[in-house]
Amino acid sequence: MKSTTYVKELQNKTVAELNEELVSAKKELFNLRFQNATNQLDNTARITEVRKNIARIQTVLTRKAAD
Structure with a gap:
């Protein structure tokens, strides 16, 4: 998925949805690191x-909080 499309999708989501996606991405990152270690x-x-997706989600959350 292109990053610009992904960011546009993130901007259309609510703060609660973004927080859910952030938690999901962090869990995925943990699992990937664990798989890499083994x-x-x-x-x-x-x-x-x-x-990078985690950073994008956090950026959109910060922008929404500033509004």
């Missing part, structure tokens, strides 16, 4: 992608 992770680039 050498079970095939696509290590997914860790970077999830970290």
Whole structure:
């Protein structure tokens, strides 16, 4: 998914939905790190992608809080 489309989707969500997605992304990141530590992770680039998505979600949350 392109990042611009993802950000637009995030901007259309409510704060509660964004918080749910943030929790979900953090759980996914934890699981990916755990798989990486046990050498079970095939696509290590997914860790970077999830970290960037977490940052995008937090940015949108901050912008909504400023409004």
